[in-house]
Amino acid sequence: MIVKPRTKSRILAILEILNSRMELGEDVKQHYLTLEKGYRGELLNDLWVEKLQEEVLVLHDLLFEIKNSQFQIDTLIIAQDRIYLLDVKYHEGDYIYKNDGFYTLAGKETKNHLHQLKRCENLLRQLIQTLGFNFPIESYLIFNNPEFYLYNAPPELPIVFPTQLKRFYQNLNKRPSKLSEKHKILANKLLDEVKGESCYAKLPVYKYEQLQKGCTCGGCRSLLTVVEKRKVVCKECGRVESFETAVLRNVEEYRLLFPDRKITTIGVYEWFGGVGSLKVIRQVLMSNYKSQGHGKYTFYVR
Ligand SMILES: [Zn+2]
Missing domain, CATH: 3.40.91 (Restriction Endonuclease)
Structure with missing residues (x-):
């Protein structure tokens, strides 16, 4: 066991x-x-x-x-x-x-x-x-x-x-x-x-601005992906993923990298490199996270 x-x-x-x-x-x-x-x-x-x-x-x-x-x-x-x-x-x-x-x-x-x-x-x-x-x-x-x-x-x-x-x-x-x-x-x-992570595990310094935006492939992690309707297709390995799964995975990665940044529809859209529809991104966030705030100040939490 x-x-x-x-x-x-x-x-x-x-x-x-x-x-x-x-x-x-x-x-x-x-x-x-x-x-x-x-x-x-x-x-x-x-x-x-x-x-x-x-x-x-x-x-x-x-x-x-x-x-x-x-x-x-x-x-x-x-x-x-x-x-x-x-x-x-x-x-x-x-x-x-x-x-x-x-x-x-x-x-x-x-x-x-x-x-x-x-x-x-x-x-x-x-x-x-x-x-x-x-x-x-x-x-x-x-x-x-x-x-x-x-x-x-x-x-x-x-x-x-x-x-x-x-x-x-x-x-x-x-x-x-x-x-x-x-x-x-x-x-x-x-x-x-059991202790948490080793204190020797040092991370490199990174900033939001310096990172390439786009949707990563769930298979090979390439950014060479295209959004077709409700699907994300990887040009590198051919993997097809549902848009919702891809959004959720990329949002979780974003959360891991930037725990202090708020998750907003426009923020995710930007993180995705401006692909996909804002409306669908909002739907995915709304059905998988808890929304807080109102109107354009809405953000999502786990
Ligand atoms: Zn791929």
């Missing part, structure tokens, strides 16, 4: 919108692509986790803090007699394992994911103990990009490679697990401990 689903982080959601509507600086763009790739890898791994049939509690995407140390967990699975901690990496390319670390083929040392995993496990153990529980923790580093290869990796490392994923989850599924009240209490106590 999934106790805490995975949601796109606020920073990734914002960067995704900004990327469609402005030229991101090189560093920001790189950061965005890394986050996006990581998220894609996590979603792919979630598909395997969803297939587990034994009684387990699944918590995705957790940020905890203990004794001023923050740590993030991609997926935590509470089973009858143990806890699984999964760290997902969607890296691609060739790496070499040596001197207890990860190196590129060119010999450059990269982030040590195993140390990170160990740190995470230790902090999680402390947290669970302070909550009054004592479960053994099994941690795994999951590389699930089929384009990844690690040379010289000894078999005893807690790593699951792309070609081992199926067997890894099959084996996990073979271990019988029955849950009791105790497990649910632990899951709830852990949820109470």
